[in-house]
Amino acid sequence: MPPQHPYEPPDDRLAALRGPRPPQAYTARKITALTANPACSRRAVLDAAGIDKAVLAQRMGYEPRFGQSPFAIARERDFETLVKWGGYAELIRLLREELGTPVEEAAVADLNEVGGDTSLARRANETRRLLGHLASGSDERLILDRPVLTLEVAGQTACLEPHALTHRVGGKFYVSEIRSFPAIDGQANPTAVAQTAKQAAVSVLALHRTFEALGLDTGQIAHEFLLICPKDFSNRPYGRLVDLRQELDALRFQLTRLRRADQLALALPPSATLDTDRAESELGASVEALDASYTPDCLSFCEMARYCRDEATDCASPARLGGMVRNALPGVDSTRTALGYLDGTHAPGPTEEAAITRLRAAERLRRLRRGDVA
Secondary structure, three states: OOOOOOOOOOOOHHHHHHOOOOOOOOOHHHHHHHHHOOOOHHHHHHHHOOOOHHHHHHHOOOOOOOOOOHHHHHHHHHHHHHHHHHHHHHHHHHHHHOOOOOOOOOEEEEOOOEOOEOOHHHHHHHHHHHHHHHHOOOOOOEEEEOOOEEEEEOOEEEEEOOOEEEEEEOOEEEEEEEOOOOEEOOEEOHHHHHHHHHHHHHHHHHHHHHHHHHOOOHHHEEEEEEEEEEEOOOOOEEEEEEEOHHHHHHHHHHHHHOOOHHHHHHOOOOOOOOOOOOOHHHHHHHHHOOOOOOOHHHHHOOOOHHHHHHHHHHOOOHHHHOHHHHHHOOOOOOHHHHHHHHOOOOOOOHHHHHHHHHHHHHHHHHHHHHOOOO
């Protein structure tokens, strides 16, 4: 069963929309996808309510066509087990050999559970206690295994679980992430590294928020994260520090642009429901009531993207042609309307006039290049 949101009140509007199913927890992957499209109110509400978007899309007749294969998931799990074997012996070796840090041994605090309690709330409290102890001058060298960090996202508290946090590596805390994609001759797939860096930035920002709440010096937090992946064509772990300053700046900015999901949910009709056990017609009406901000990029990271694409196509939304087209047509909600303005069928209003003037100028330039006009 997916873990419960520990901070969600039982009478919350988002919980009422979700129905009796347990909520899907926020993850760094989900937050990365949400901040990639901060204008999408639909995704903000679905994620904040803990809706299983894959199940919702299936109920509405749209099977998601992306995600990790079961084989990739199993490989990553096996590689993570290898890295953690022997009290994180491989991680300690990487800190010593690859990063030039004289670490011979370190204790490991297993935060997958606390005294048999696996709840996110208890694990988050224990993580904060250990961080407060370590960052306040303790000489103890400790690796936190699966710590739980919290971050406010669109008015909701997200619980994040990086693979590990290291302490006293050059006096800094480092977030460590374990991935199964290989580094061939020291070079990993740039796209995979970039995506992992964005997710690691979410955890690092959550660590900053935790330090600030505890009154600790955030200068102890490294602006890099330790990426651990297989070396060449073997399973031998390879470590590399990846700078996160650009990703952190972008993430902070994007989080400020997110609208509060609970306020968006309150604007829905009282009869709205996102309970995936309800009838498809009820779900369809409720999903349609949430404003989407579809672009073709959504197909690579959102389970609802194919539904939103067909919706955008039906209404001829400029967004279906990409973010550049959408941004070039502010105030114009349909490409059919834009064409009507261009051929004189309709007269643009004050909010559309500037965009249509630019479109007419672009059309004249295109015709000049083709030799259609003198």
